[in-house]
Amino acid sequence: MLDTIGRLIETDVLVVGAGAGGLWAALSAKRHLPDGRVTLLDAHMVGRTGHTAFSNAWMVVVTPEDDLDACVRDIVEGNEWIAEQELIHDVLSVSHFQLLEMEKMGLVFPKEDGQFIRRPTRGLKITKVLKPDGGGLEYCWRLRKALEAEGVDLLERVFVTDLARDDGGRVTGAFGVDGRTGAFVIVRAGATVLATNSVTFRAGFVRDLTGTGTHLAYDAGAVLTNAEFGYLRPGTPKFYFEGITFAIQDGARFVNAQGEPFMEHYEPDWADRADVQALSKAMVQEKKEGRTPLYLDMSLIPEEERGQYLQSSVAWMDYFFRKLGDRARIDMFGRTEYYPLFQMTKLGIKTDAACRSSVPGLLAAGLAQASCASHFAGFHIGACNGTGWIAGKSAADDARRFGGPRVSEGQARSVKAEVSAEWSGGDEKSDDDLLRALQSLIFPYEVSILKHETRMRRALEELDAIAERGARSRAAHVHGFVRLRETRCMVETARLMLEASLLRRESRMSHLREDYPDRDDKTWLKWILIEKEADRPHLWTEPIETPLVPPPSP
Amino acid sequence: MIVDIDLEKCTSCGDCDPVCPADIIHMEEQGGRLVPVLKHVEHCVTCFNCEIFCPVQCIDVHPIVRRRPLPW
Numbered sequence: 283m284l285d286t287i288g289r290l291i292e293t294d295v296l297v298v299g300a301g302a303g304g305l306w307a308a309l310s311a312k313r314h315l316p317d318g319r320v321t322l323l324d325a326h327m328v329g330r331t332g333h334t335a336f337s338n339a340w341m342v343v344v345t346p347e348d349d350l351d352a353c354v355r356d357i358v359e360g361n362e363w364i365a366e367q368e369l370i371h372d373v374l375s376v377s378h379f380q381l382l383e384m385e386k387m388g389l390v391f392p393k394e395d396g397q398f399i400r401r402p403t404r405g406l407k408i409t410k411v412l413k414p415d416g417g418g419l420e421y422c423w424r425l426r427k428a429l430e431a432e433g434v435d436l437l438e439r440v441f442v443t444d445l446a447r448d449d450g451g452r453v454t455g456a457f458g459v460d461g462r463t464g465a466f467v468i469v470r471a472g473a474t475v476l477a478t479n480s481v482t483f484r485a486g487f488v489r490d491l492t493g494t495g496t497h498l499a500y501d502a503g504a505v506l507t508n509a510e511f512g513y514l515r516p517g518t519p520k521f522y523f524e525g526i527t528f529a530i531q532d533g534a535r536f537v538n539a540q541g542e543p544f545m546e547h548y549e550p551d552w553a554d555r556a557d558v559q560a561l562s563k564a565m566v567q568e569k570k571e572g573r574t575p576l577y578l579d580m581s582l583i584p585e586e587e588r589g590q591y592l593q594s595s596v597a598w599m600d601y602f603f604r605k606l607g608d609r610a611r612i613d614m615f616g617r618t619e620y621y622p623l624f625q626m627t628k629l630g631i632k633t634d635a636a637c638r639s640s641v642p643g644l645l646a647a648g649l650a651q652a653s654c655a656s657h658f659a660g661f662h663i664g665a666c667n668g669t670g671w672i673a674g675k676s677a678a679d680d681a682r683r684f685g686g687p688r689v690s691e692g693q694a695r696s697v698k699a700e701v702s703a704e705w706s707g708g709d710e711k712s713d714d715d716l717l718r719a720l721q722s723l724i725f726p727y728e729v730s731i732l733k734h735e736t737r738m739r740r741a742l743e744e745l746d747a748i749a750e751r752g753a754r755s756r757a758a759h760v761h762g763f764v765r766l767r768e769t770r771c772m773v774e775t776a777r778l779m780l781e782a783s784l785l786r787r788e789s790r791m792s793h794l795r796e797d798y799p800d801r802d803d804k805t806w807l808k809w810i811l812i813e814k815e816a817d818r819p820h821l822w823t824e825p826i827e828t829p830l831v832p833p834p835s836p
Numbered sequence: 837m838i839v840d841i842d843l844e845k846c847t848s849c850g851d852c853d854p855v856c857p858a859d860i861i862h863m864e865e866q867g868g869r870l871v872p873v874l875k876h877v878e879h880c881v882t883c884f885n886c887e888i889f890c891p892v893q894c895i896d897v898h899p900i901v902r903r904r905p906l907p908w
């Protein structure tokens with residue numbers, strides 16, 4: 283009996299992860315299956331967690347007055363064709379409906395003369411973004427309230443460790459542990475949506491938060507993609523600053539060790555206004571030319587404009603900036619040394635345009651789903667909203683059609699035994715040591731930003747030793763166990779990132795090969811797909827379909 | 837990183853515990869009273885949630901985080 287093994291929860295649709303992707307997936311599933319049970323599960327508190335809660339929540343919305351096809355083209359071109367065209371079309375198509383739904387939930391999107399205030403975003407030519415008052419925290423909270431009102435069950439503080447599968451390989455729910463007590467939890471579900479974000483290597487501040495769903499899917503046999511791409515942005519280890527775009531509009535400049543602005547040289551059209559990836563790439567080139575350290579010179583911002591940088595509509599950033607000067611005695615308005623920082627991978631679950639993965643019963647939404655390789659400021663949340671809606675609808679359809687999911691007692695018992703063995707008798711610091719070893723391997727720019735075959739092969743060898751250490755590690759408590767599972771997921775992600783980066787012998791967007799510096803559309807308009815085979819990654823390529831936006835002319 | 841909770845001002849409401857996305861604040865019984873106890877503070881992500889949602893403003897988060905290895 284399953285309920286003797288752990289706490290058993292039965293649901294039609296299970297959504298794992300309560301960021302933008304998961305919140306919308308749960309709402310959509312409930313709307314499309316009004317008499318069914320929908321459960322939204324998160325390792326933390328729904329409405330207060332995930333990258334979404336700490337974001338500005340700028341989002342791409344295409345209104346009826348916009349040219350939808352032109353916006354699809356804009357995003358596909360901005361992604362240099364690494365994009366699921368049909369899915370992006372469907373995501374944008376539903377975005378205006380979602381905006382109106384959010385207004386009904388009480389979110390306020392500022393307007394002028396009755397029109398939403400929208401602005402362009404770096405890297406996209408015509409697609410516009412807007413954001414709600416209160417940013418991500420308010421967005422998440424209003425969505426939570428809407429879910430409660432519509433009868434979605436919330437299951438909080440449960441960390442999912444494995445997916446349940448029936449004899450035919452179909453995903454039939456998930457296993458997890460209570461994040462405090464360690465009590466074992468079994469969720470039996472007709473359809474399961476993973477909306478757990480992609481993977482970070484704990485890049486600092488809220489990007490220390492990471493997701494493990496892509497690897498749960500990988501372990502269950504799902505195909506992953508986009509491992510060779512990442513999210514790069516210029517940053518300083520001294521403080522968190524998201525306002526580079528505005529600072530540059532107000533006069534701030536990137537300069538090199540000689541005090542020379544350098545962006546014009548690399549991006550004649552955009553200069554310092556270029557996308558964060560282009561800025562990061564230029565910084566790496568300056569490093570290669572021996573012109574570091576590099577600085578963002580904020581002293582060029584006029585005194586009267588500075589006040590706006592010390593406040594934010596995002597609550598945590600507002601607290602942060604207010605304390606920066608008083609408590610850390612840091613003056614933002616000087617020359618601060620800047621670096622290209624690797625924030626997270628773009629590894630995601632490959633799905634069809636309905637957000638179904640290659641494994642029956644398993645769907646993906648949010649950044650755990652690989653819709654494209656670059657999301658700009660605003661298409662992270664934009665893509666999460668839309669894929670959430672689409673995945674929720676598909677999950678509702680699947681749950682209705684298949685019903686009666688079976689979870690094997692044998693699998694439940696073995697997962698439980700494995701999990702509980704991992705948090706007893708371990709070392710208090712084992713996870714921290716493992717993480718530090720991984721970060722020291724991955725964060726150097728010659729591994730994760732400017733890639734080269736020789737260096738990547740060396741890194742893979744070192745990674746084997748880290749992975750072995752990770753496999754042997756045991757935690758001292760549930761907190762350590764969750765961290766350890768997350769870190770092992772990062773180690774495995776690093777492997778996929780290196781393997782896929784070796785295979786893509788060209789440079790494109792965030793994937794920069796020193797030994798193959800040019801973009802090669804003739805050979806590389808392809809996905810690199812990854813599947814687990816005998817415990818090792820198996821990689822292959824498939825052409826990218828271009829039903830809506832034709833490939834660039836040679 | 838979270839640095840202090842002023843237990844003199846704290847009303848034991850427990851709001852700071854669930855809003856922490858990094859599992860740092862644990863309400864525990866001490867001397868017949870529930871109090872917020874800090875654990876694994878080095879894993880604090882400096883999100884300020886605890887400070888933002890504490891109804892009596894008795895939590896202090898410092899804006900600086902531990903450095904990560906730099907790209908060069």
Ligand SMILES: Cc1cc2nc3c(=O)[nH]c(=O)nc-3n(C[C@H](O)[C@H](O)[C@H](O)COP(=O)(O)OP(=O)(O)OC[C@H]3O[C@@H](n4cnc5c(N)ncnc54)[C@H](O)[C@@H]3O)c2cc1C
Nearest residue numbers: 299301302303325332333334337340442648649660662663
């Ligand atoms: C400071 C900051 C500002 C940003 N600003 C913007 C912006 O203005 N516009 C924009 O488009 N993007 C922005 N982004 C990016 C954007 O916030 C994210 O890409 C997006 O929110 C991701 O949403 P998600 O639903 O995929 O994941 P998340 O919001 O991260 O949610 C994933 C959830 O899954 C849970 N989870 C993970 N693994 C498990 C597990 N094994 N078991 C249980 N639960 C699990 C996590 O607890 C988490 O709550 C910003 C990001 C940051 C950090």
Ligand code: SF4
Nearest residue numbers: 856880881883884886
């Ligand atoms: S700042 Fe955020 S992570 Fe740190 S203790 Fe407070 S709520 Fe938790």
Ligand code: SF4
Nearest residue numbers: 846847849850852890
């Ligand atoms: S939120 Fe504030 S008052 Fe409430 S338990 Fe936490 S510290 Fe105490």
